[in-house]
Amino acid sequence: MAILLKNTIGPDAADIDKYITDGGYHAVAKAFEMKPADVIDEVKKSGLRGRGGAGFPAGMKWSFAAADPQKPKYLICNADEGEPGTFKDRVILENNAHLLIEGMVISAYALGAEKGYIYLRGEYPKIRDVLLKAIKEAEERDYLGDDIMGKGIVFRLGLHMGAGAYICGEETALIESLEGKRGQPRIKPPFPVNRGFSSKPTVVNNVETLANIPFIVERGGDAYSKIGNPECPGVKLFSVSGHVNKPGVYELPMGVTLREIIYTHCGVGGTGRLKAVIPGGISTPVLTPDKIDCPMDFLNLPKVGSMLGSGAVMVFDDSVDMAKVCLRATKFFEHESCGKCTPCREGVSWMRTILGRIEDGAGRREDLDLLLEISQNILGKTFCPLGDGAAIVVRRFIESFRNDFEGKISKG
Amino acid sequence: MGENMVTVNDRILQEVNEIRNRYHDARSCLLPTIYILQREVGWLSPGALQMVGELLNIPKATVKGVSTFYAMFNHQPMGRHLIQLCTNVACMIMGGEGLSDILKERYGLEPNRTSPDGRFSLVIMECIGACDKAPAMLVDTDLHGNLTGEGMIGILEGYT
Numbered sequence: 258m259a260i261l262l263k264n265t266i267g268p269d270a271a272d273i274d275k276y277i278t279d280g281g282y283h284a285v286a287k288a289f290e291m292k293p294a295d296v297i298d299e300v301k302k303s304g305l306r307g308r309g310g311a312g313f314p315a316g317m318k319w320s321f322a323a324a325d326p327q328k329p330k331y332l333i334c335n336a337d338e339g340e341p342g343t344f345k346d347r348v349i350l351e352n353n354a355h356l357l358i359e360g361m362v363i364s365a366y367a368l369g370a371e372k373g374y375i376y377l378r379g380e381y382p383k384i385r386d387v388l389l390k391a392i393k394e395a396e397e398r399d400y401l402g403d404d405i406m407g408k409g410i411v412f413r414l415g416l417h418m419g420a421g422a423y424i425c426g427e428e429t430a431l432i433e434s435l436e437g438k439r440g441q442p443r444i445k446p447p448f449p450v451n452r453g454f455s456s457k458p459t460v461v462n463n464v465e466t467l468a469n470i471p472f473i474v475e476r477g478g479d480a481y482s483k484i485g486n487p488e489c490p491g492v493k494l495f496s497v498s499g500h501v502n503k504p505g506v507y508e509l510p511m512g513v514t515l516r517e518i519i520y521t522h523c524g525v526g527g528t529g530r531l532k533a534v535i536p537g538g539i540s541t542p543v544l545t546p547d548k549i550d551c552p553m554d555f556l557n558l559p560k561v562g563s564m565l566g567s568g569a570v571m572v573f574d575d576s577v578d579m580a581k582v583c584l585r586a587t588k589f590f591e592h593e594s595c596g597k598c599t600p601c602r603e604g605v606s607w608m609r610t611i612l613g614r615i616e617d618g619a620g621r622r623e624d625l626d627l628l629l630e631i632s633q634n635i636l637g638k639t640f641c642p643l644g645d646g647a648a649i650v651v652r653r654f655i656e657s658f659r660n661d662f663e664g665k666i667s668k669g
Numbered sequence: 670m671g672e673n674m675v676t677v678n679d680r681i682l683q684e685v686n687e688i689r690n691r692y693h694d695a696r697s698c699l700l701p702t703i704y705i706l707q708r709e710v711g712w713l714s715p716g717a718l719q720m721v722g723e724l725l726n727i728p729k730a731t732v733k734g735v736s737t738f739y740a741m742f743n744h745q746p747m748g749r750h751l752i753q754l755c756t757n758v759a760c761m762i763m764g765g766e767g768l769s770d771i772l773k774e775r776y777g778l779e780p781n782r783t784s785p786d787g788r789f790s791l792v793i794m795e796c797i798g799a800c801d802k803a804p805a806m807l808v809d810t811d812l813h814g815n816l817t818g819e820g821m822i823g824i825l826e827g828y829t
Contacts, residue, residue: 338798339795339796339798340796341757341758341759341795341796341800342758342759342796342800343796343798343800344798344799344800344801347798378798379739379741380741380753380794380797380798380807381798382807382810383810383812415691415692417700417701418700418701418704419700419739420700420703420704420739420740420741420742421739421740421741421742421794422738422739422740423795434700435697436694436696436697437695437696437697437698437699437700437727437735438696438699438735439734439735439738440738440739455693455694496800496801497801498759498763498800498801498803499758499759499762499763499800499803500762504800504801504802504803505801506801535758539757539758539796569800571758571759571800573762577762581761582758582761582762585756585757585758585761586758589757589758589795589796592795593795595738
């Protein structure tokens, strides 16, 4: 099953003629024959959840914004893919930009949004050119602009470059950044669907979420809901990295097990002996090998104490020192904390200091308990999930790989 | 301001005007306009920040408050080529750990600094979304993956 990765082979795949020849932009025509509310109903029926990490039902998000009487409304594509381990959106953006644009045109029509932006991370400079070309092509063929397909429908799409801030992947921080501010998250509620960009109703959807829309409209929400786990359906892109023989992006049904991803599709590399897996990007709690029969979806991973996140599977062989990985992950969170909430700004930096001294052989007996206590005091006390992520990650590394830490402390 | 003075030509003015047309307010134009001045001046000198403020009618302090939040805005002079070396977890475990030291040995290059000959600046990056090719770096806008120490130097020798 290739919905998201179809047309991604070959350098001409981002070309609009190739895209149209392969059936592209048919879904827009079909959507325009439907009422906006019926488009939203199809997306609800599909069971599609947001692919950025939180997994919020996409159709429901759209319906909230559509129901808000304020105008104008905005549609923003979150292409600020920054979760370490994640490179799935890159593949869609590089190779199949028109699939994303088509999804956005349909979404904008359903919401009643006449203006939208793609917020692209600064670390993808080459994709900037790909997207600018694709937007121009779509404008020339009247798939974007003031009179789309001669139907009088308006949707103008702009590209906005981020500038190297992980936190801008959080939707309210992204909106702040788009408004020309420091990317610091807002307190919710109000949610962006009611008060987003310029305080107007705004839907922020991930690249992969939007890229699913043309299929859902063309084949129907029911057809999509039959793919993968019925309770959490659809296809999912998994970015697999670390100690595997074939790293890359895999499009697989929701609910595929970690074991199948690692052993059937990729193969364990390095020493060949699995020590740990991070299932959904660095902010999702690490799993030990006894958990890899867990289905990869938004409902099942929480049952084993982790999350699907962005679907970024990071594989570690038994040569890896997990205390060192924990330190590196915590350095990342420290660097990317926006500094707004004290528990995150101070707590994460304190955890990094302690992990650093453990790594340097100067760890103290009480340090592991202290780390657990600090993490407890960050959890649930911040505006956005960055602090929670840092806290849970540290806690889980210590719980699962205590020996890696204690070995250093006793040596020190 | 004196030597820090930055002037803009018609081409830049036109580019800023095009940006103004894409957004309904001047403030949203801030990041795109900072990018333009950084590209033109090479870095965000005090004069460049001043000019951003003048072009958009936004106080310079506000401009600086925003620009300093973002890792890809440079507030010091940069070398001819920018190396953005990823050191996040995937790159670390796949052999990227010693790469920064090799850059120091070979070019006298330290993180957040420019080599003495002005050829390279080095920034240590969080994830650059190339974990399938770890370890990886960006040189200017070019992505290079599956780096080894030797391979990295070979690539960099192509940037003069």
